[in-house]
Amino acid sequence: MKEDDTSTRAQSFGSAVDEYRAGRPDYPEQFVRLVVPESAHTVADVGAGTGKLTAVLRRLGHDVTAIDPDRRMLDALGDSAPEVRTLVGAGESLPLPDSSVDAVTYGQAWHWVDAATASCEAARVLRPGGVLVLIWNIRDPGDSFARALDDAIGSSPAETLIDTGGPEVRAPFAGFTHRTHSWTRTMSPAGLDAMVRSRSPYLAADDAQRLRVLAAVADLTGGREVRLPYVTHAYVAAVPG
Numbered sequence: 001m002k003e004d005d006t007s008t009r010a011q012s013f014g015s016a017v018d019e020y021r022a023g024r025p026d027y028p029e030q031f032v033r034l035v036v037p038e039s040a041h042t043v044a045d046v047g048a049g050t051g052k053l054t055a056v057l058r059r060l061g062h063d064v065t066a067i068d069p070d071r072r073m074l075d076a077l078g079d080s081a082p083e084v085r086t087l088v089g090a091g092e093s094l095p096l097p098d099s100s101v102d103a104v105t106y107g108q109a110w111h112w113v114d115a116a117t118a119s120c121e122a123a124r125v126l127r128p129g130g131v132l133v134l135i136w137n138i139r140d141p142g143d144s145f146a147r148a149l150d151d152a153i154g155s156s157p158a159e160t161l162i163d164t165g166g167p168e169v170r171a172p173f174a175g176f177t178h179r180t181h182s183w184t185r186t187m188s189p190a191g192l193d194a195m196v197r198s199r200s201p202y203l204a205a206d207d208a209q210r211l212r213v214l215a216a217v218a219d220l221t222g223g224r225e226v227r228l229p230y231v232t233h234a235y236v237a238a239v240p241g
Contacts, residue, residue, distance in 0.1 A: 020076075020194075024137075032057065037102075040130070042100070044094065045066050045106075048067060049107075055080075064085075065086075066085070074087075074088065091114075094122075099124075099127045103126070105133045108135070120170070133235070135233065138162050140229035153201065174240075177237075179233075183232070188225055
């Protein structure tokens with residue numbers, strides 16, 4: 001994917017705020033508790049979108065600053081959580097002072113950034129010993145229904161990244177600890193439709209392509225509620241203390 005195409009797709013979600021909120025899965029709270037240290041009082045949630053991960057971090061007691069390049073997404077976050085500080089910014093240029101947070105999180109977002117530049121920026125704003133936590137909810141490729149759904153709706157950059165070995169991180173980070181958590185999400189036809197409409201391949205498609213995708217999903221589900229298995233992946237790296 002060309003760099004300009006990546007940037008365009010990364011900022012396309014603001015045109016589907018309602019679909020994103022309704023269709024995207026939440027992050028399993030106990031798993032987030034496991035991978036984001038309780039001692040991380042201040043957290044920068046980068047690529048926060050409508051606040052799916054921000055909300056979990058807040059429930060776990062973290063003081064969160066939500067950062068996203070799209071003001072429309074942050075406005076939606078503010079509607080549901082007006083107490084959260086929001087800043088327009090990108091992973092390559094974080095609007096935060098040096099050594100100002102204990103953790104930097106990316107929920108469903110690191111695949112949109114330049115890994116080298118974003119690694120340097122995360123390290124800059126983290127205090128010594130702070131952690132970078134990258135999280136993705138990925139439909140379980142080992143499940144036959146999930147594979148059929150992926151065939152119908154197409155792969156996103158997130159799924160491609162996980163399938164091809166996971167994210168990269170640059171100095172001063174030395175590598176990741178990788179954890180996974182399997183779970184199942186029950187979805188109504190309307191919820192599944194919203195999820196499909198919120199994805200970057202759908203948002204980048206033309207009208208005819210979108211109609212074909214929605215028809216294929218309807219044929220696959222028959223208009224019935226579905227149980228969709230997920231694997232949540234977390235990659236954790238620490239700044240040397």
